[in-house]
Amino acid sequence: MVSEPNAVIAVDIRKLTVKFGEFTAVDQVSLSVRKGEIFGFLGANGAGKTTTIRVLCGLLVPTSGHVRVAGYAPEDGLEKIKTRVGYMSQRFTLYDDLTVAENLKFSGSLRGIVGRKLEQRIEELLEFVGFSRATGAFVKDLPGGIKQQVSLAASILHDPEIVFLDEPTSGVTPGARERFWKLIRELAGKGKTVFVTTHYMDEAEHCERIALMKDGKIIALDSPGGLKASTFRTPLLEILPSRKMAEGSWLPQLRAHPAVESIEPYGMRYHLVISDPARLGEVKAQIPPSFEISQTAPSLEDVFIRLVEAGFIK
């Protein structure tokens, strides 16, 4: 990645560290994002995702390290960065007591877009995000998913090259999440770079590449497929315990089996990692016959559990 020419790099981070007092929120993070890429930032709450984004948007000065966003470093003048990026904060930041139109006009005016041009742009973006209600509606009366669409419109009014979306789909319905991700893909299709954080693992599948963050550090960075392949080199079994035996001695017994590397709950089911593919049959024999057993492809959630929660080290 380092060797790629700058013209195709939208975001470049080198050894970024952010400390709040003694506490290190972001620890020596390096990564770069290509132009037009959908880059996913994954991690539990408090991992340091928002802090990283705030540095990239010019809202926070890093303790050390270098960042370059849309070709500019913060030292070149924050307004250079601020005019080229759009930021949708993880908190809902539209004004509840203003109408949709008033909110968007306000955002536009702050960006120096005025008059007829602003009106056209608002119309265009509301159509893009699929907003079909009256623009005179107060934001407080809109459902969460629609609010997020309007927020997105507000953050891209000035046609930024890079869009930072911090947990854009938290707290909205699955249907609204699905629609939102369609918009993200459309944005990328128009050549925008999209830097998005989420803690929904299924959403991360939409990203071209994912950085997994834990305690301020990047612990993995790859495409979804690459992450799965590198994290799970051995078979993954999914078992569904029969209702009668949901609680039983089988669980500690299996866990103690030398060929079982880990068992993690996965909804009603369990995901079981076999350390040695040759001993797959042996493990299967240990599982009570009333259980449903299937060999499965790992999901990103499995990756996340394995890398972050279980502290698996490659």
Added chain:
Amino acid sequence: MKWQMKWSRIIAVLRKEVFHILRDPFTLALALALPLILVLVFGLAIEFNIRELRMAVHDGDRTYQSRGLTEVLGSSGYFKLTNEVSPVAAMGALEGERAKAALIIEKNFGKQLGSEQVARAQVLLDGSDNSTVGLILGYLNGVQKIAEHKFLPEVASSNLEIRTKYLFNGELNSRWFTVPGLLAIVIAILSILLTSLTIAREWENGSMELLLSTPIRPLEIVIGKLVPYLVLGLGAATFVYLLARLGFGVPFRGSHFVLIPGVLLFITAYLTQGLLISVITRRQQLAMQLSMMTGLLPSILLSGFIFPIENMPPFFQVFTSILPAKWFIQISRGTFLSGSGFAELATPFLALFVLNGVLIMLATKNFKKDLEP
């Protein structure tokens, strides 16, 4: 790296803030109803005990001019006169609480009126009686006008002077005095409280961060957000002024060119204090509490609005000097009641300048630290 301040961005923030104000019943109620309620509560207190205030009169002149004056007083309906043989007896009546006021007419009163000299009659008031002093002052004002125009037609109207002097309470502390002081209270509430709330709200719901992610400069945000409250504060101040003058007939003896700069300085000080509070707290609840503690309560209790500063322990007499309200109340009362100009009010004006400087410095420093990465 500096970039240009843009009026369009300031106006965008200002417009938005006006929407917030117009759509928030709490702000509107506070801005409109509060001045009215305060003036009514404090102003109406003056209306009690309206008739028949006992006044001890010593007429040392005994001319038809002096009798004319006492007659005007007696027939006004406000005072019930008792004659006293000597100035000392008149004072005794006042001290013994047999009278609320004493009128002493000196020997040469009639002669002075006839000539081109200034004729003086002295009214002594029991300054410790809050409820009546303001009232008497107001009546005397009217009585003097009637006397000049009706009963003493042959004299030039300017040479009758009724001097008032307060006994027992040098710095007069009357309810009358509270009405000009109300200007300070109303401004304190609107400026400190509303400013700190509006900016804290922006922090609290995260929109400050969004504002800062655009090219807008922090100073533009502040100007855009403060101007509507400056206007609101001025509006409320005008309202209190008009109510005081027209509704309660409080005299205005000074110059508006002195009062208005005073009001502006005072509002700026409190807007800045509100800004400082919101930058420090970032939370509406906390901002509200801090505004009450550092702005509203001291303005009411420690500024001389209710309790005279002279009667406070020495520590407080010094401590209160850091309260803009203390100085503004001096300006307000000075211009309303004593007709003071810049010369007499140099100290309060200077103090307000200094306090403004300090507050602006503190707010800018904290604001910069927080907002300019």
